[in-house]
Amino acid sequence: MANKTVQFEIKRQAGPDDPANWERFEVEWRPGMNVISAMMEIATNPVTAEGKPTTPITYDSNCLEEICGSCAMRINGKARMACSALVDRLEQPIKVEPLSKFPLVRDLQVDRSVLFENLKRVKAWVPVDGTYDLGSGPRVYPQQQEVNYPLSNCISCTCCMEVCPQFNEATGFVGAATIAQVKLFNNHPTGKVFKEERLRALSGDGGIQECGYAQNCVQACPKQIPLTTAISDVGRDVIVQKAKDWLRG
């Protein structure tokens, strides 16, 4: 009797300018298996379901436990982490595609550096660099920690951006992840030194105003970050900042 197998259909593309095509793969079922483990097996043994040898598939992955944010891809049409996508809960054949809103590198691998660039543009860090020891930072009270901790869980997977109808080349919208990080670092007692700069940055073209509040981001976020709450809070802060700037100017 043949072992139980799992059917996959993977979108292949050798490079950014090459044509895309679909290939079918069949891997042996194992209890509790996830999509990323199947991707590993397919890459190790690159033979299609028809028995035809092919090139090993390319994909990003690292931690395999939904903490690094690398393996985001579209699985059965929905953006999600391949590591937390359990095969037993998916309809077969499982269709695996690269994220659609980022420049393709190869197969399932995309260039998500726009998020890193956005984080830099809103100064999403705590400025403590210096030539001498600055001592311990101000105390963060537990109540504040409760608000900040969920925001700090962001793994930069870009699922929130992929599922956002406003995140596209026409708007150049910054996306929910960056806005949530603005809230996180504005809440930080040392990080808030850049608060006004961050809020002004977010009022630029492609800024927070482009949000259409479809709320897909908060649905798709694998880390359950309260993204819509962050957008609302930061949206108010940006409006207040712009009003202050206008009246002071």
Added chain:
Amino acid sequence: MATAQHPAAPTIREGVQPLRAGEGTSFVWRKLHSLLGVIPIGAFLIEHIISNWEAMGGPVAYGKQVYFLNHLPLVRVLEWVFIFLPILYHALYGIYIWLRGKANVVYYPWAGNWLYVTQRYTGLFAVIYIGYHVATQRFMGVDLPNHPAAAFWKVQHELSNPLILAFYVVAMFAICFHFAYGVWLFAAKWGITPGTEARRRFAWVCGVGGFILLAMGLASIWAFVGGKYANAPENPSLSYQRTEITVQRAALNLQSGAFVKIEQTASRAS
């Protein structure tokens, strides 16, 4: 230098461009679009539906309301500054927003995503309807600002065509939804309801408010077509008009020095 790019660092060749931090004016235009939707457009919608409610009282009551509105001070200025121009801007910028969005409700059929799409379709429907409605009722046919008494007759005549009646009913649904969800969106995006629970509660407020507006709007439509005021007269006499004519006569009398007559006509008018 700390800001120097490492030569091996990837450069973004294509795809969605990064945030243009602090650059451009789209923030102001987008927030203006958002604000105008609530004030004055939303406020006007409420006023309009309350005014329509007067149709429940028949041609004279409705005509009086039209007369009242058209005799507000600087009414033509109010009309353009607080109604026509804001709606025009809200419509054009709204279409621009729609064209730049990329709906994906097929892949992500979630409630908020459906509302996102519905807000765009109801908005477009509202634009088409308002364009037709303003053209036919405000700028074509009997000129209501000068003949407010004919208002009921004019609307009844318009709604006698079942296709146009259906158009009005569907538009009432679309506009009430667009406004109710728009207020909810406004509160969410301007940071008035940041909490999930607050947004859920406010959704009830907006939903009930929108439903009340819808019910009042549909009831007013029924007042025109329901048969209670069938074959409304084209020119019923409004007591307001009579008062005005009397006052004009009184003014003439004043010129001829007949003070007593003024008091008599004024008391008769009231």
